Amino acid sequence: MNPTQDQTAPAAAPGPGPDSAPGPGPRRRPRIAGGRLDLRHLSLIGVLVALVVVGALTKPDQFLDVDNLRLILTQASVIGVVTVGVTFVIIGGGIDLSVGAIVALASVWATTVATQEFGLGGMLLCTLLVGLGCGLVNGLLVAYGPMVPFIATLAMLASARGLALQISDGKTQVVSVDAVLDLGVEDSYVLGVPPIVLVFLAVGVVGWLVLNRTTFGRRTVAVGGNPEASRLAGIAVKRQRLLLYLLSGLCCGIAAFLLIVLTGSGQNTNGNLYELDAIAAAIIGGTLLSGGRGTILGSVLGVLVFTTITNLFALNNLQTDVQQIAKGAIIVAAVLVQKGRVTS
Incomplete structure (x- = not known):
């Protein structure tokens, strides 16, 4: 598959095996290199260029x-x-409104005095386990409950x-582990790039490979x-849905550790509205809320668009309410474009 193509689910049942070609039946219009998907990504890149200008x-x-x-x-x-x-969960036909709260819980749990005694490794392991634990609960409720996501x-x-x-x-828990705090200082940068950004790049690349190059x-x-x-x-199907929520929880655990490095603390207000920002970024990146289609590259570009907008508004001393209105308008426009593409 071309790296710029997204995954699109068959509209009819495949043949005997899970990886076999789909059988006859109505299908969505096929995506080809240079087709609609390329234009969607190019349009997001164009928006980023316009914001930079x-x-x-x-x-x-x-x-x-x-x-x-x-900083952006x-x-x-x-x-x-x-x-x-979140992109994986939505492509799989689900939704996850708990990601921001999971990030908060993982960051708080990992910055307690007891956890910090185990150093960097203990704190990292704690965030991952809390994220996976919450993802497991979500997955069990959705897949085997069964409960509406x-x-x-x-x-x-x-x-x-x-x-x-x-x-x-209700208190801010300050990190006292030097090995964790050192990851946020300039001396730890690799070729001028913060380790936090490198982790994001690695997660994005792995996510792209998993979505586009694996049976999963x-x-x-x-x-x-x-x-x-x-x-x-x-x-x-049930096992697949469970694994998707585990994956979402794992990403929340990683994000919680990055947030601890970035802020040097843990607090229960961390991750506020992350669920809305993540879903919005996935949507403007081309992920269908109904499931069956989406791209990691599109979601990453969506995140960069929103973050750049926030930075621009802050530099120009524009009010927060104006930022939210602008984000809302972008989300509505993206959904309308999606609807037009699906029905066309």
Whole structure:
């Protein structure tokens, strides 16, 4: 498959095996290199270029400063890692509203005095285990409950936030582990690039490879596009959905550790509205909310667009409410474009 192509689920049941070609039946219009998918990615790149031009014209000294550009990438990295996991869940036909709360819980749990005694390794392991644990609960509720993903993850959102508040007692927990704090200083940069950004790049590349070059990715697309056809083809639909929520939880755990490095603390308000930002980035990147189609590259570009907009608004001293209105308008436009493409 061309690296710029997205995965599109078959509309009819495949043949005898899970990886066999789909049988006859109505299909969506095929994606080809240089077709609609290429235009979607190019359009997002065009938006990014336009935002850079606006920044260069309005605040040239500040926006084009190396430190500011590095700040944009750093801020995009945390929500970007979360978005990769959310993209998989949405392509698989689900939704995850609990990612922000999971990030908060993982960051709080990992920055308690008891956990910090185990050093960097213990804190990293804690964030990953908390993320995986929450993802496991979500997956079990959705796949084997069975419970509607919206309700299951909404319940996790409330529970994780409440537990994070209880553990932290509403206080900011400051990190005292030097090995963790050192990852956020300039001496740890690799060729001028912060380690946080490198982790985001690695997660994005691995996510792209998994979605486009593995059986897991093909099964994710199939389950999201037509669960019944996937079941008849021999795909374990319930297990696949469970694995998708585990993957989302893992990404939340990674993001929580990155946030700890970035802020040097853990608090129950971390990850506020991450679920909305991640879903919005995936949508404008071309992921269908109904499942069965999406790209990691598109989601990453969506994250960069939103982060750049936020940075531009901050530099130009525009109010937060104006930022939210602009983001909302972009989301509506992206959904309308999606609808037109699917029905055409």
